[in-house]
Amino acid sequence: MAKPVVVGVDGSSTALRAVRWAMEEARRRGAALRIVHAVEPPALRFTGGFAESAGIVTKLRAEGERVVAEAAEVAGALPRVTTVIPAAAAPNALLAESATAQLVVLGATGHHAFPALLVGAVPAVVVAHAHCAVAVVRGVEQAASAPVVMGIDGGPYSTAVIAAAFEEAARRDVRLIAVHSWSDADLERFAGPARPYFGWEPVAEAERRLLAENLVGWQEKYPDVAVDRVAVRDRPRHLLLEWSKKAQLVVVGKRGRGGFAGLLLGSTSQALISHAHSPVLVVHRLR
Numbered sequence: 001m002a003k004p005v006v007v008g009v010d011g012s013s014t015a016l017r018a019v020r021w022a023m024e025e026a027r028r029r030g031a032a033l034r035i036v037h038a039v040e041p042p043a044l045r046f047t048g049g050f051a052e053s054a055g056i057v058t059k060l061r062a063e064g065e066r067v068v069a070e071a072a073e074v075a076g077a078l079p080r081v082t083t084v085i086p087a088a089a090a091p092n093a094l095l096a097e098s099a100t101a102q103l104v105v106l107g108a109t110g111h112h113a114f115p116a117l118l119v120g121a122v123p124a125v126v127v128a129h130a131h132c133a134v135a136v137v138r139g140v141e142q143a144a145s146a147p148v149v150m151g152i153d154g155g156p157y158s159t160a161v162i163a164a165a166f167e168e169a170a171r172r173d174v175r176l177i178a179v180h181s182w183s184d185a186d187l188e189r190f191a192g193p194a195r196p197y198f199g200w201e202p203v204a205e206a207e208r209r210l211l212a213e214n215l216v217g218w219q220e221k222y223p224d225v226a227v228d229r230v231a232v233r234d235r236p237r238h239l240l241l242e243w244s245k246k247a248q249l250v251v252v253g254k255r256g257r258g259g260f261a262g263l264l265l266g267s268t269s270q271a272l273i274s275h276a277h278s279p280v281l282v283v284h285r286l287r
Contacts, residue, residue, distance in 0.1 A: 002032075003031065003100060004026070004033065004034040004102070005022050005031050005032070005105060007022035007033065007036070007104075007105040007106070008037070008094050008105070008106050010037065010067065010090070011063070011070070014107030014137070016107075018106055018107040019035065019071045019075055020075075021137045022105035025105065026078060027078060028171040031102060032082065033078050033081045034082050034101070035068050035071045035072055035075065036086070036094060036097055037068045038086050038087075038088050038090040038093035039085055039086070039087055040090070041060075057087075061085060064085040068084075071083070094126045095125075095126060098126070098131040098134075099131045101131075101132050103134070104133070104135070105134075105137060106126060106134065107136075108137065123273060130284075132284070133281060133284065135280065136279065136282070138273070139244065139277040139278040144248070146248035147169070147175040147247055147248070148168045148174055148177070148248065148249045149165075149240065149244065149247040149249070150250070150252070151236060151239075151250070151251070151253075152179065152214050152215075153180065153253075154214060161252060161283055162215065164251050169222070175228060176227045177243065178230065179243055180231045181233070181238075182233055182234075207231050211229055211231045215229070230243075237268040240252065240268065241271065241275055241277070250272060250276055251280075252281070253283055254282055254284055269282050
């Protein structure tokens with residue numbers, strides 16, 4: 001049996017949109033949908049010790065039952081829908097679920113403790129630490145014919161990104177846009193007046209070749225998926241954010257080839273889950 005698609009809900013409208021998106025994704029994958037709403041027992045403290053919180057927990061769980069019931073009603077068209085209300089912090093609950101899921105789906109924002117963040121605290125933590133791919137549902141809904149866009153940089157996540165993007169394009173029966181970009185930021189900083197005279201064509205040819213090499217064999221494996229190649233001199237996050245305006249899904253790796261080894265989430269994936277105009281699928285390395 002296929003691993004389930006997990007969706008986290010918190011009662012917000014963005015979470016319900018994530019449920020609808022996850023429902024369609026589960027249907028395409030032939031998977032069950034598992035709806036998760038975490039209830040974290042509060043630690044109430046006063047000068048004499050800890051206050052009795054049983055009544056508050058009961059109210060929180062009752063609210064959780066309402067939240068998952070509303071989400072289950074939205075997903076009612078699916079034959080296999082389950083709900084769970086773990087007693088844990090939301091990130092911990094979703095990370096535990098990710099160990100046995102094929103995909104975790106989250107809304108871009110919602111009810112969380114840090115409203116000033118551009119992306120909710122829960123999505124950022126889950127994307128960085130999950131055991132499976134994570135989709136953050138944001139932006140406006142595009143036409144069903146809109147393409148899937150993938151960002152390729154030749155780094156350690158590229159194979160996983162390509163595999164996921166081809167599969168998503170095949171499921172949706174749409175074109176796949178393979179985007180590869182490179183930045184001249186270092187040259188802008190150090191070349192000074194010599195920059196206008198730098199010959200970019202050898203670099204451009206090498207980067208186009210890198211993109212082509214990364215795609216070898218994939219179009220044979222997915223002959224029905226039409227692929228457009230885009231290799232340009234630009235900053236990856238800027239280019240992918242622009243493509244997200246006309247994509248139904250953008251697929252990227254958790255980190256790129258230029259990221260620091262200690263970082264759990266790369267700057268491009270962070271920018272996309274914060275600012276993209278479409279849902280973003282962040283994948284991990286193939287195991």
